[in-house]
């Protein structure tokens with residue numbers, strides 16, 4: 001494992017709206033309102049996304065006056081990388097500290113229960129983001145919120161509750177930063193599996209997806225963007241009508257309601273049947289299959305009866321299943337199942353003709369694996 005520090009935002013720019021917040025249309029309208037030519041919007045986005053330039057002074061196809069006007073109205077990077085770790089398997093993790101919690105911190109978060117601290121201490125304004133390289137892809141695992149309101153019992157991200165939502169620009173900034181790391185190159189896939197429940201920050205997440213997917217943005221294919229949720233039926237239904245055909249993953253983690261409520265506190269707000277109804281609507285309206293994410297907790301949800309019921313549910317909704325072997329979190333009382341138990345569980349599903357994979361744990365030595373992200377610099 002090695003560590004380096006990355007580039008920081010200029011704190012003086014935080015009061016201005018980040019260019020990462022804008023799509024081409026809205027930015028073009030903004031610059032026209034400032035008395036600049038409409039094409040300036042496209043020029044700015046080209047500098048940021050195509051050339052990787054965030055210093056307005058270096059945007060030399062704009063006049064000096066235009067650059068001064070733009071610098072007075074907009075910022076670019078709004079976070080500072082306070083820790084950069086590289087794991088033995090080349091997974092990289094950035095701990096990013098935001099200068100504040102953003103203009104709409106926590107606005108859509110629900111249900112009530114997590115106290116929001118709009119100013120926040122330094123650690124309450126930090127999120128982690130991870131780059132997972134494989135032979136044929138470079139996947140960014142991004143955070144959608146600061147902390148998490150859901151509080152899954154196996155996960156470090158929810159331990160301190162929710163501190164706020166990330167704006168669209170701050171979600172995009174995570175992917176931009178990962179793509180600018182030395183030797184990484186273009187990010188090919190994005191998964192909303194970092195800190196936070198993305199569907200509880202719906203507007204910011206969908207605006208970020210628009211920018212990630214656009215040709216003038218980061219150009220990441222819609223199917224290569226995965227939104228992973230513990231399941232909010234109304235938000236899943238809303239996502240069915242979103243015009244960008246993303247991939248949806250549902251974190252099921254237990255096939256029985258009673259057990260699911262013990263693992264995922266928000267399971268008390270909707271039953272598995274209600275989730276399946278919303279997922280069925282997703283399948284009918286979008287024609288796209290759902291992936292069920294299932295974290296195996298030793299002795300808790302990894303028995304034969306769980307596998308059989310999971311297979312029944314997956315078949316009823318034509319879903320694929322991803323099995324994730326629990327990764328240890330300090331102070332969390334679950335056991336990592338043995339490799340033999342995980343394969344036995346997989347075999348039960350396979351025998352019932354379910355398309356099932358075991359997801360490899362990446363970045364475990366820098367606590368970058370599933371469920372290990374948190375908003376504190378740990379040493």
Ligand code: SF4
Nearest residue numbers: 148151152155158196
């Ligand atoms: S697993 Fe996801 S939804 Fe659950 S607490 Fe962690 S970040 Fe939140």
